[in-house]
Amino acid sequence: MNKVIRWSLLSASLIAILTLTAMNVYMLYDVRDTLIQGEQKKQLALLDEVALNVRRTIYRPYRGFNTLELEPIEGSIEERGQFPEQVREKIVQVANSPVFSAVYYTPANVDPCKEGSQIYELDRKMSLLNLTNQYPQNLCDGVGLVRTKARIELNNFDYRWNTNTEFDAHRSMNIGLINLHENSIIGYLTATIDRDYLINEVITPEINQYFDSSKTTSVVWLHDWANDVVLATNNNEIPFQIEEVQQRVDFGRMFGNWNLKIAFLDNASISLYHATFTKNIVVLGFSVILLLGALFYIFYTAQKERRILQQQADFLANVTHELKTPLAVIQAAGENIADGRVTQPKRLKEYGTHIHQESIRLNKMIEMLLDVARSDYGTTLIHASPHNLHLLVKNIIQQQHPLAKKKGHSIDYSYDSDKAIILVDPDHIKIILTNLIDNAVKYSKAPSTIYLQLSVTNDGFNLHVKDQGMGISRSHIKNIFKKFYRVEDSLSAKTKGHGLGLSIVQGLMGLNKGTVTVKSEWQKGSTFTLFFPEYNMHPTEINNPNQEDSVALISTRGTSTLASETIV
Numbered sequence: 001m002n003k004v005i006r007w008s009l010l011s012a013s014l015i016a017i018l019t020l021t022a023m024n025v026y027m028l029y030d031v032r033d034t035l036i037q038g039e040q041k042k043q044l045a046l047l048d049e050v051a052l053n054v055r056r057t058i059y060r061p062y063r064g065f066n067t068l069e070l071e072p073i074e075g076s077i078e079e080r081g082q083f084p085e086q087v088r089e090k091i092v093q094v095a096n097s098p099v100f101s102a103v104y105y106t107p108a109n110v111d112p113c114k115e116g117s118q119i120y121e122l123d124r125k126m127s128l129l130n131l132t133n134q135y136p137q138n139l140c141d142g143v144g145l146v147r148t149k150a151r152i153e154l155n156n157f158d159y160r161w162n163t164n165t166e167f168d169a170h171r172s173m174n175i176g177l178i179n180l181h182e183n184s185i186i187g188y189l190t191a192t193i194d195r196d197y198l199i200n201e202v203i204t205p206e207i208n209q210y211f212d213s214s215k216t217t218s219v220v221w222l223h224d225w226a227n228d229v230v231l232a233t234n235n236n237e238i239p240f241q242i243e244e245v246q247q248r249v250d251f252g253r254m255f256g257n258w259n260l261k262i263a264f265l266d267n268a269s270i271s272l273y274h275a276t277f278t279k280n281i282v283v284l285g286f287s288v289i290l291l292l293g294a295l296f297y298i299f300y301t302a303q304k305e306r307r308i309l310q311q312q313a314d315f316l317a318n319v320t321h322e323l324k325t326p327l328a329v330i331q332a333a334g335e336n337i338a339d340g341r342v343t344q345p346k347r348l349k350e351y352g353t354h355i356h357q358e359s360i361r362l363n364k365m366i367e368m369l370l371d372v373a374r375s376d377y378g379t380t381l382i383h384a385s386p387h388n389l390h391l392l393v394k395n396i397i398q399q400q401h402p403l404a405k406k407k408g409h410s411i412d413y414s415y416d417s418d419k420a421i422i423l424v425d426p427d428h429i430k431i432i433l434t435n436l437i438d439n440a441v442k443y444s445k446a447p448s449t450i451y452l453q454l455s456v457t458n459d460g461f462n463l464h465v466k467d468q469g470m471g472i473s474r475s476h477i478k479n480i481f482k483k484f485y486r487v488e489d490s491l492s493a494k495t496k497g498h499g500l501g502l503s504i505v506q507g508l509m510g511l512n513k514g515t516v517t518v519k520s521e522w523q524k525g526s527t528f529t530l531f532f533p534e535y536n537m538h539p540t541e542i543n544n545p546n547q548e549d550s551v552a553l554i555s556t557r558g559t560s561t562l563a564s565e566t567i568v
């Protein structure tokens with residue numbers, strides 16, 4: 001139940017942290033987008049204003065044109081070759097606008113596309129119409145456009161205007177004059193546009209008024225898209241690039257080939273926000289990592305402590321059980337002898353052996369517990385002196401082999417050198433090797449061979465203890481040197497142990513300036529490697545009391561540089 005609550009709380013906290021982070025990031029992006037969009041909308045409104053002002057400049061001279069009586073034009077032109085007075089005033093007003101270079105009038109029955117046609121041109125100085133056949137060629141296009149459009153409009157009965165306007169791109173403004181009573185076209189007024197004036201004196205100043213390059217970071221271009229030419233800009237330093245353009249605005253029905261294009265470069269408030277935005281994201285990222293790290297760390301250490309507590313409780317139960325077993329045997333045997341129930345010398349010997357063996361077992365256990373306690377408090381004493389590792393190993397094997405043999409295992413020992421001098425505490429080496437051999441026996445199925453191999457390295461000696469047992473899987477291998485750690489599988493479960501042996505091995509190897517490493521493959525076997533640094537001293541100084549015994553007890557096969565011996 002507790003486990004469920006712990007995991008649920010961890011998951012809930014994780015979800016809460018992630019949700020809060022996601023919300024924050026979303027909000028930051030949202031604020032940024034809103035700010036950018038707001039800023040861009042403002043700029044776009046200004047661009048619209050530029051286009052609108054240009055259109056106003058073009059239309060301004062025509063103000064009041066719609067209210068004129070146009071019907072008298074036909075008669076007046078036919079009779080005097082001039083406009084009626086009212087109309088003349090308005091047309092002179094148009095002709096006086098510097099945007100227009102000239103004003104022409106084409107009666108409805110004249111086709112300006114035909115060569116040699118006579119149309120009227122307004123003489124600006126005299127404000128009079130003169131017949132001429134010298135007019136710009138594109139006048140034919142302008143009149144053609146407005147004629148087609150006006151004819152369509154005349155078929156539309158809802159049409160209530162006496163004029164109809166069409167632009168021939170940026171070249172001319174053409175007005176169809178309509179007789180509303182007779183539903184017919186009177187003629188066409190064409191005002192040719194002064195392109196240079198329009199660009200340099202109308203559009204450029206408008207752009208600069210709204211987009212002063214010293215105040216804005218937006219770049220505006222007047223672009224002739226048909227010819228891909230930039231006609232005006234507020235910032236000559238930034239070349240026109242179509243990929244940079246974010247919005248475009250046209251001039252309504254005027255100047256069909258031209259439009260205004262804008263690129264929003266970051267302005268000060270957006271740049272400032274970008275800096276804050278990056279800072280926010282970085283701080284948020286760090287905080288989240290920190291929070292997650294702390295959460296995982298707390299959870300992990302709590303789990304670990306729980307596991308250790310559990311292991312210690314198991315250990316205590318285990319130890320108590322282990323201590324009680326030999327004690328019970330000793331107690332029963334002692335009681336039987338004391339009561340005088342056992343008198344036969346053979347039985348007495350048997351009981352004595354039992355008591356002896358069990359007290360050895362008890363002693364071993366107590367030693368082990370003391371080892372753990374000492375290494376826990378860092379009070380393990382070391383009595384190091386130079387020793388020949390080869391002889392130490394031989395000696396220990398000689399003591400261990402009966403136990404291994406009893407369980408159906410043999411020990412094979414080979415060595416590259418019989419002069420491996422190291423500075424160690426021999427009692428420690430005995431504990432270390434006994435533990436490793438004991439494990440190799442415990443975790444291998446009989447019959448099997450346990451290989452011990454002494455090899456020479458650059459700066460010392462390796463002692464490998466290799467078995468062909470159950471091996472240790474990758475996930476467990478990093479933990480096996482931890483105190484109380486036992487691999488949870490069927491063979492380990494059946495095998496007695498407290499998870500202390502390897503922790504003692506590692507602690508003692510450290511004290512003796514050596515290291516222990518392990519390589520293992522699941523179901524194939526394990527190799528524990530002990531490394532001892534070489535101790536340089538004269539061989540006569542070597543102190544090994546068991547040297548003679550070892551040599552006598554174990555027969556040596558092979559040479560002194562590579563020898564091997566098997567104890568079965």
Ligand code: ADP
Nearest residue numbers: 439440443471480486487497498499500501502
């Ligand atoms: P234990 O008293 O359980 O043997 P150790 O500290 O000696 O404690 O070993 C820790 C664990 O490492 C063991 O429980 C066992 O699962 C695993 N282990 C140790 N040596 C071997 C080996 N030679 N082969 C397979 N597993 C081993």
